[in-house]
Amino acid sequence: MVTVCLANHKGGTGKTSICINMGTYFAKKKVRTLIIDMDPQGHVAPGLGIDIAYNDRSIADVLANQEEIAAIVANSSIKGLDVAPSNIRLSLVNETLYNTFKRERRLMKAMEKVYNDKTYDLVIIDCPPSLGPLVENSLMVTDYCLIPCEPSSRSIDGLADFIIKLKDVRDGELDDRWHIILSRVKKSARLTNEVIDNKLSEYKNRIFKTKIYERETINQAQIAGIPVFGFPRGQLASENFSKFGKEVASRCQIK
Numbered sequence: 001m002v003t004v005c006l007a008n009h010k011g012g013t014g015k016t017s018i019c020i021n022m023g024t025y026f027a028k029k030k031v032r033t034l035i036i037d038m039d040p041q042g043h044v045a046p047g048l049g050i051d052i053a054y055n056d057r058s059i060a061d062v063l064a065n066q067e068e069i070a071a072i073v074a075n076s077s078i079k080g081l082d083v084a085p086s087n088i089r090l091s092l093v094n095e096t097l098y099n100t101f102k103r104e105r106r107l108m109k110a111m112e113k114v115y116n117d118k119t120y121d122l123v124i125i126d127c128p129p130s131l132g133p134l135v136e137n138s139l140m141v142t143d144y145c146l147i148p149c150e151p152s153s154r155s156i157d158g159l160a161d162f163i164i165k166l167k168d169v170r171d172g173e174l175d176d177r178w179h180i181i182l183s184r185v186k187k188s189a190r191l192t193n194e195v196i197d198n199k200l201s202e203y204k205n206r207i208f209k210t211k212i213y214e215r216e217t218i219n220q221a222q223i224a225g226i227p228v229f230g231f232p233r234g235q236l237a238s239e240n241f242s243k244f245g246k247e248v249a250s251r252c253q254i255k
């Protein structure tokens, strides 16, 4: 089993959209996939057409009450793609974690069972836009960290801060198992894209060759609660995510 997290403390960089569509890509390739939503905003389940209410069991119960992940998992309509959903109760748990001993190891405990059960080949973790305990928990259990980054100056400046956090939490253990994804790239903004490529030159080897382009259908599919694969007029976005999925498989050793 391989664990990959999508993380960046900046919001709106495409983390959740990538989780949903990358999860779908791998499930369609018969890679048994679980997406764990660690963001109290809980956008993964609705993005896959799954309703989740305030009192429904969620990853909040795993972190707070040591519930098993298997007990809170919901099946999506895509064969081979499950979700450990989140809801707003996770934000209350997040507050209590600040004062908890070994606060960064709550998810690790629950993940041991997932490893042993061998139900999944791939676990994708959707992180919240923060540097707090929920992100620390995610970084502690992951084999690979993917950092989606928008092509803007502010986004790139924040990248260095995130990389410091990543190295700090894992004490350098992740070596080179972290990668940057340029996401929400506007094809027409040629000059901006050139400037950004130059700004990122120090990370040259860490950047995905495949960029995720800004496409209206990605947003529309998210609103409709389905992945882009099979979404009306979603052909170009699907091709983009397929190419991206292939590169994820190669960089993160997913078979």
Ligand SMILES: Nc1ncnc2c1ncn2[C@@H]1O[C@H](COP(=O)(O)OP(=O)(O)O)[C@@H](O)[C@H]1O
Pocket (backbone or CB within 6 Å): 010, 011, 012, 013, 014, 015, 016, 017, 018, 043, 129, 183, 184, 185, 212, 213, 214, 215, 216, 217, 218, 219, 220, 222, 223
């Ligand atoms: N490549 C894209 N093209 C168009 N819209 C996108 C794209 N990626 C994300 N979005 C939209 O932007 C918003 C934020 O994206 P999201 O994936 O939720 O980011 P994050 O999880 O990093 O906060 C959502 O409304 C989403 O549908």
Ligand SMILES: [Mg+2]
Pocket (backbone or CB within 6 Å): 015, 016, 017, 039, 043, 126, 127
């Ligand atoms: Mg998100």
